[in-house]
Amino acid sequence: MTVLARLEEPYEAIREEARTVAAELEPLAEAADARSDVDPGVLAVLRKSGLTRYTVPAAYGGAFPAVDPLAVCLVREQLMAVSSHADSLFALQGIGSFALSVAGTEAQRRTWLPGVATGEVLAALALTEPVAGSDLKGITTTATATGDAVVLNGHKSFISNAGAAGFYTVLAKEVLPTGEAGLSAFVVPAGSPGLSTAPAPELIAPHVLGDLVLNGVTVDDAARLGQPGHGIGPVLATLAVFRISVAAAAVGLAQRALEEAARHAARREQFGRPLVRLGPVAGHLADAWADVASTRLLTYEAARLAGEDPRAHLEHSSLAKLAATEACSRVVDRCVQVMGRWGLVAGSRIERCYRQARAMRIYEGASEVIRLGVARQLASEVA
Numbered sequence: 001m002t003v004l005a006r007l008e009e010p011y012e013a014i015r016e017e018a019r020t021v022a023a024e025l026e027p028l029a030e031a032a033d034a035r036s037d038v039d040p041g042v043l044a045v046l047r048k049s050g051l052t053r054y055t056v057p058a059a060y061g062g063a064f065p066a067v068d069p070l071a072v073c074l075v076r077e078q079l080m081a082v083s084s085h086a087d088s089l090f091a092l093q094g095i096g097s098f099a100l101s102v103a104g105t106e107a108q109r110r111t112w113l114p115g116v117a118t119g120e121v122l123a124a125l126a127l128t129e130p131v132a133g134s135d136l137k138g139i140t141t142t143a144t145a146t147g148d149a150v151v152l153n154g155h156k157s158f159i160s161n162a163g164a165a166g167f168y169t170v171l172a173k174e175v176l177p178t179g180e181a182g183l184s185a186f187v188v189p190a191g192s193p194g195l196s197t198a199p200a201p202e203l204i205a206p207h208v209l210g211d212l213v214l215n216g217v218t219v220d221d222a223a224r225l226g227q228p229g230h231g232i233g234p235v236l237a238t239l240a241v242f243r244i245s246v247a248a249a250a251v252g253l254a255q256r257a258l259e260e261a262a263r264h265a266a267r268r269e270q271f272g273r274p275l276v277r278l279g280p281v282a283g284h285l286a287d288a289w290a291d292v293a294s295t296r297l298l299t300y301e302a303a304r305l306a307g308e309d310p311r312a313h314l315e316h317s318s319l320a321k322l323a324a325t326e327a328c329s330r331v332v333d334r335c336v337q338v339m340g341r342w343g344l345v346a347g348s349r350i351e352r353c354y355r356q357a358r359a360m361r362i363y364e365g366a367s368e369v370i371r372l373g374v375a376r377q378l379a380s381e382v383a
């Protein structure tokens with residue numbers, strides 16, 4: 001299917017590189033996507049491929065001087081078209097480590113990022129708690145400074161890679177010397193005394209997910225990411241870049257669903273004609289293609305802008321995430337409709353797309369919360 005998005009080098013080569021790895025993953029995908037723990041076969045292919053080098057800066061084994069959002073997007077688009085499990089393993093390397101790339105000390109980066117670049121060390125970002133989701137100011141995990149150490153207590157829930165990660169980027173509330181409460185961030189190694197994981201609920205589209213319990217976890221003051229009370233900065237920087245990559249994953253999944261439905265509609269006949277020649281079915285497919293093509297262009301452009309300065313183009317990251325994830329759900333729903341009863345068969349590719357599309361409108365900024373921010377920006381621009 002024609003992809004209307006020309007890329008200059010090195011991006012065309014990166015897209016091709018990711019496409020080749022995705023093809024290698026295809027035979028493993030169905031089984032891997034049904035797992036809530038790490039699939040060793042998929043992880044081995046990812047490690048061998050070297051794709052994870054796109055998630056860290058070159059000084060620590062990465063591909064570009066700084067993490068390049070467009071490169072990350074191109075990889076996610078190709079991986080998600082084949083396997084949500086592979087996409088998630090790749091994406092979490094950036095999501096869990098980006099705070100170190102932008103705000104870590106040299107020692108933190110040297111300790112963790114080379115392993116992230118090769119995929120030998122898995123990364124995780126622990127923000128969400130049972131009581132705090134969209135509203136991160138509501139977190140209750142505490143950080144208490146005691147001399148040159150910090151003690152962490154709390155409960156993080158729905159954490160991707162919990163139990164599999166080598167380290168966790170953790171956001172906690174801390175009472176500062178001024179008496180005010182602020183949000184601080186820390187790098188917490190897996191295996192730290194007092195740190196344990198617990199199972200998370202099984203999702204409609206399985207995901208490597210768990211809860212993280214911090215029971216008196218003591219880390220050195222050197223484990224801080226940024227100054228006390230300034231932990232939200234690196235977290236927001238992470239979201240600014242990786243929110244666009246969710247858009248790219250949504251484009252990849254929508255494209256895959258569209259290919260499945262178009263193939264079906266070209267082959268199956270009803271009323272003496274292929275489905276694709278029946279007006280309303282053709283309309284579904286054409287609208288779906290328009291959604292995929294337009295959100296891909298928006299995503300790539302948002303990624304290019306984020307590559308220049310992620311914090312300066314937050315509204316474009318948000319627009320791309322909102323548009324592409326909402327479009328993906330629309331596209332997959334239309335594709336199921338085009339395939340009739342065959343779209344409903346459990347275990348089919350289109351059914352897997354249908355389940356996998358849903359979460360992207362909720363994590364890394366739920367659509368409603370993103371709309372609020374985008375609308376506020378719009379109002380400020382015309383005021």
Ligand SMILES: Cc1cc2nc3c(=O)[nH]c(=O)nc-3n(C[C@H](O)[C@H](O)[C@H](O)COP(=O)(O)OP(=O)(O)OC[C@H]3O[C@@H](n4cnc5c(N)ncnc54)[C@H](O)[C@@H]3O)c2cc1C
Nearest residue numbers: 125126127128133134158159160207359363364366368369
């Ligand atoms: C597959 C998966 C993986 C995840 N991985 C991680 C991870 O690795 N690390 C991590 O920290 N978290 C992770 N999460 C959690 C995720 O970040 C949260 O689900 C997300 O932040 C939304 O929070 P919530 O689910 O508590 O929804 P809530 O915040 O309770 O929101 C519920 C609904 O209310 C709406 N809403 C909330 N506030 C407003 C508002 N002000 N105005 C209008 N509408 C509003 C939301 O849009 C949503 O529709 C993951 C979740 C999933 C599903």
